[in-house]
Amino acid sequence: MTTFATLLYELEAETGILTITLNRPDKLNALNAATIEDIRTAIQRAQDDPQVRGVILTGSGAKAFVAGADIAELTQLDEISARRASERGQEAFCSIEESSKPIIAAVNGFALGGGCELAMACHLRVAAENARFGQPEVNLGLIPGYGGTQRLAQLVGKGKAIELLLTADMVKADEALRLGLVNHVVPQAELLSFTRALLLRILTKAPLALGLCLDCVNAYYDQQRQGYQTEANGFARCFGSEDFREGTAAFLEKRPAAFTGN
Template sequence: MSEYENLLIEHRDALTIVTINRPKALNALNSATLTELGSALDALAGDRHTRVVIVTGGGEKAFVAGADITEMRSLSPEGGREFARRGQRVFAQLEELPQPVIAAVNGFALGGGCELAMACDIRIAAENARFAQPETGLGITPGFGGTQRLRRLVGPGRAKELLFTGDTIDAAEAVRIGLADRLVPAGGAMAAAVAMAEKIAAKGAAATRYTKVAVQRGADMNLAAATAYEAEVFALCFADPEQAQRMGDFVDKRPPRRT
């Protein structure tokens, strides 16, 4: 199942499930876990068989309850900078994976856990999920991208409120403000994530990857540049054999086939 100490990697046909597996520490992200996650993401980036990735936390209490405070408490400014940059590098790897990534959020997604979820493409939150960026209460700022991704998801005013106060919000509120995308019953996040992943995996693999990169890169462009980039990835689809097969299946009224 897994070659890692702090992660579980499970392959299910075209899906891969990555579980942060430190339940006794509420899946807190220490340096070793970040290193393992970076290694796992490197492998997934080159895995043409995996069409969708699901990220979740082990146990029932937490998705990820944050970065490991036991490790952080004695860091120097230089050590703090390196710890933040390490987390940022790994979360950028996650965000830039060619495959769509779904976060199945069970329990606490606090600090680094909230930042981990925000680096995923889609967040499915169980009713018992709780989200917060509580770092100011510990005398620090978010360090793994929280000040930037939260603002992009929920807007500057709501982001600043959550960042300044450190308030915890429930799953329903997270969905309402756009921090999470779907609310499901407690215990149902993984099943919902798998169902969504299977639906995505049944679509054209190259088309899905090109769609993700168009959305990601277009977010930093003006509309004219972004739509021009969209035309380029649209064109690339016609070099993919799956396009001809799927369009042929549609025209000939055959069930779509996955290559």
């Protein structure tokens, strides 16, 4: 079993909920190369582990989800190593977005720069009332490098995304909810319990169908794929599944469905 230097990996066996906690509290959970690699490895392990049914991603402490990138590390990069770092971060965050298992960010404080990008890569976002979001890279003479320019526009629209990117303004949790950047805002003390309850509700549904829904939505934003055809293919695949037969039988028999993911 792989151990992680920068995060905690805790699986609740009875529910299949995995909690991944970014764990650099002395650095406000800032992302460095080691953290990016740990995230990539943890998500791949979760995807491959049949015991994992869904994931909660959060940060340690009450102040920050991820307060940004490790600036000291960034200053050591040149153009070539910076491109590699960006591509590696994009790969790690795309593995979150492309996971067939639902991944929810529980944003417990500042989600700035790479932290905002990490939250946006998750399928859903629940924010504590004290959460703050932003892409402040232009303050450092930079731009987001882990997919922020792309996902921010997808979530809040082109015009607002450009404003937030160019001004580096921080957005409070209630404004993030209004913009569609997060799905829910809850008191800090209720963040993990609310997120867990939301994920448990999702996990009562057919696992195959959940994964196909995620794949179809992602296909809409992928220029290399046809979203409608992906949907038709996924729809057809469901009809060959045991979950479809179980779901329809349970509906007709007026009983809860017992899905297996097959």
